[in-house]
Amino acid sequence: MSQDIDLEIKVIKRVVVKEKQDRYIQFISKSKNRHKFIDDLPHFKDFNWTLFEKIDGNAGTQIIATLKKNRIDNKLCYVISENKDIDTKTITSTEAIREIDGYRSGTILVFGEAEIIFYEGESMKESYLSKLLFDRS
Secondary structure, eight states, X not given: OOOOHHHHHHHHHHHBOHHHHHHHHHHHHXXXXXXXXXXXXXXXXXXXXXXXXXXXXXXXXHXXXXXXXXXXXXXXXXXXXXXXXXXXXXXXHHHHHHHHTTTOOOEXXXXXXXXXXXXXXXXXXXXXXXXXXXXXX
């Protein structure tokens, strides 16, 4: 396991509601408590949902299009997931999209330096893609 704590903290600070950020940062900062954050992922309710758009249709196509539109490297992404096979791994975007397709687990894909975040929950049709999270200019 090669957890990128700094990137995970950045994700939490960018997309989780302010009143829950400290709690989740404490969870991910200690390996023995990280599961508390992961356990919430399948039905995660603490995102700032105004930063996300619901995905209808093929998630992979929409992820790649959004990355290209915002000129964000789409070769690799970091994964936070209840799927232990991919959790805390940096893998190709193609592999990540293939892994999440149909798996229906609580998963966050982090692109760039948390510039774009994809979230998939456990329920059908529970996929969301963040808007560009900061202006890189």
